[in-house]
Amino acid sequence: MRARRYFSLVVTISLTAATASVLVSSKAESQAPGSLTEQDAGRAIYEARCETCHGLHGRGTKGYEIPATGPALQGDPFIINTPEIVIAQVIRNGRTGARRTFNDTFADMPSFDGSRIPDLRPLIAYLKGDMQQNK
Secondary structure, three states: OOOHHHHHHHHHHHHHHHHHHHHHHHHHOOOOOOOHHHHHHHHHHHHHHHHHOOOHHHHHOOOOOOOOOOOOOOOHHHHHHHOOHHHHHHHHEEOOOOHHHHOOOOOOOOOOOOOOOOOOHHHHHHHHHOHHHHH
């Protein structure tokens, strides 16, 4: 009886491992070698277009030896709670440097048209995803 339970347990573990292996390999095959995930592509766009004003990992530039040019985006309720379409409009149209949270005033945010950032989905996915999780 004990041997039968042990055998059943070994078979279950083997099948689970085999299933997991198939799932992992099929996911790896679906991505071309060297291709970026949406979050990675968004991080690359952020580093190229946004980091200068909004700081490393979206932590803002306040408190550095340079003038504060943009607010922190990490932990920002606007980024966390606002629908993607509204964030896309702010990126496309820019924003005035009006007073915001904590009476901070920043320089105007420039607009980023389709020629400078053709697809905003990866950037917004990064802003709402990995950036908020400090990755």
